Every structure is written in structure tokens, then in C-alpha cells.
Amino acid sequence: MLGAKLVHFSPAGLTAGLIVETEAYLSRGDPACHAARGKTKRNAMMFGPPGRAYVYFIYGNHYCFNVVTGREGHGEAVLVRALEPLEGMALMQKRRGSDKKIKDLANGPGKLCQAMGINGKHNGISLKQYPLFITAGVSVKAADIDVSGRIGISRGQDKQLRFFVRGNAYLSR
DNA sequence: CGGGAGATGGGCT
DNA sequence: GCCCATCTCCCGA
Structure with missing residues (x-):
């Protein structure tokens, strides 16, 4: 997924960015994975077919x-932690705060959802088609x-399950 | 700049 | 109640 392009056509406009940081959450032997203790209403989408979104609300804000x-049926997913903004930067700033620098628009999992306009209503949708999808980006x-x-x-x-593009300016840390 | 703590709400026990 | 795959502000250096 690193180097792939995440695109969202929202009612407010188009935003897109390159995936530069991810974390894997495994279906077996991984206590940090939401699916580790079985299927619940919250994590149900993780057990669905691959290629769909699993979006959840955390810490009351994000x-x-x-x-x-x-x-x-396995319950496995990859968290996208940071994007390098490519398109729709003005809209991202409108969503995140106009004082934000480009590198602070999507350098964290909560930040990228806000910048891209992703929220709970995207939970479970296919990522292979409009309006939210992943497509070819750059080769890493x-x-x-x-x-x-x-x-x-x-x-x-x-x-050791966090993966990132070494030296990229848009990492969460 | 780096560290610490509060905000904030849904899900699970 | 308590936990939580976070962010931001505020403080001191």
C-alpha cells in the first residue's frame, strides 16, 4: 500500500494523497488488533471481505x-497513518484549519481522516470505486x-508492524 | 523544540 | 465505569 494513492470525491470536492505510513493489525496472535477478542458490532467490518474500509471513532474526537x-472471516486490517497531500490542499486546509502547513494536514491517522473528509459513514464501503478508492500512485x-x-x-x-517510506516529509513522526 | 495533560464520546465489561 | 490504533494546547527550556 505504501506509495498508493487514496482518492476521495466528497460533496465538498476532491482530495487525494499518497500513502506514506501504515500499520498492520493481524488476525491471529495480535492483542492490539480490534478483532483479537472476536467479532463485535464495532469491528464487524474487519471480518468482511478485503478491499473495504474499516473506519472507527476514537478518543471522542477522531x-x-x-x-x-x-x-x-479473518479480522485483519491495515491502518493508514499518514498521507502526502497531492490534490485538494485548499479543501484539506479548510477542513483542518487554514493556518495548517501542508505537512501538518494529514501526518497522523486522525488528521488524515479530517483532511480527506472520511468519517463513520464510510465504514464498510468498497475502496475499489467512487467516491472513495485506492489507485496507483508512485512506486516505492x-x-x-x-x-x-x-x-x-x-x-x-x-x-514490528509499522511500515513507512524512509525520510518522507509527511510521516506522523 | 519537547513533554504532559485535557478534551471528548462510543464500545465493551 | 474504564479504556482507547489521537490531537492540540500550554508550559518550560
């Missing part, structure tokens, strides 16, 4: 955007991808 990656070589522990979690901190 949404996080995931792509379901596991086979149907394996040698340019770095790995680290995941950010902001309290369980499963030992796992």
Missing part, C-alpha cells in the same frame, strides 16, 4: 481509516521502506 486486508522500492513498532497502542508493542 476517526481512524483502515483497509481490510484479510480473507473474509522495498529498500526505501522502514519498519518500527506501532504507535499509540498499549498491547502488542513488541511487534
Whole structure:
């Protein structure tokens, strides 16, 4: 997914960005994964077919955007943590705050949802078609991808499941 | 600049 | 009640 392009045609206009940072949440042996304790109303979309969005509300203020990656019934997804803004920067600033610099528009999971206009109503929709989809972006070589522990979690901190484009200016950290 | 804490609300126990 | 895959502000350096 790194280097792929996330596009959203919203009623307010078009925004798009390159995926530069992700985290994997596995279906087995991963206590940090929302699906670790079985299927619930909240995480049900994670168990659906791959290629759909799993969007959830967190900390009373923010949404996080995931792509379901596991086979149907498995409960596996990839969290998108940061985007390099490509199109619709003016709209992103309108949503995020006009004082924000470009590099602060989508360099975090909550921030990118706000910048892209992604919210709970996108939970479960296909990411292969209008209005919200992932398409070809730029090619990222394996040698340019770095790995680290995941950010902001309290369980499963030992796992090296955060992936990002080394040196990219739009990472969350 | 870096660290600490509050805001804020839905889901789960 | 408590937890939480976060963000922002405010403080001190």
C-alpha cells in the first residue's frame, strides 16, 4: 500500500494523497488488533471481505481509516497513518484549519481522516470505486521502506508492524 | 523544540 | 465505569 494513492470525491470536492505510513493489525496472535477478542458490532467490518474500509471513532474526537486486508472471516486490517497531500490542499486546509502547513494536514491517522473528509459513514464501503478508492500512485522500492513498532497502542508493542517510506516529509513522526 | 495533560464520546465489561 | 490504533494546547527550556 505504501506509495498508493487514496482518492476521495466528497460533496465538498476532491482530495487525494499518497500513502506514506501504515500499520498492520493481524488476525491471529495480535492483542492490539480490534478483532483479537472476536467479532463485535464495532469491528464487524474487519471480518468482511478485503478491499473495504474499516473506519472507527476514537478518543471522542477522531476517526481512524483502515483497509481490510484479510480473507473474509479473518479480522485483519491495515491502518493508514499518514498521507502526502497531492490534490485538494485548499479543501484539506479548510477542513483542518487554514493556518495548517501542508505537512501538518494529514501526518497522523486522525488528521488524515479530517483532511480527506472520511468519517463513520464510510465504514464498510468498497475502496475499489467512487467516491472513495485506492489507485496507483508512485512506486516505492522495498529498500526505501522502514519498519518500527506501532504507535499509540498499549498491547502488542513488541511487534514490528509499522511500515513507512524512509525520510518522507509527511510521516506522523 | 519537547513533554504532559485535557478534551471528548462510543464500545465493551 | 474504564479504556482507547489521537490531537492540540500550554508550559518550560
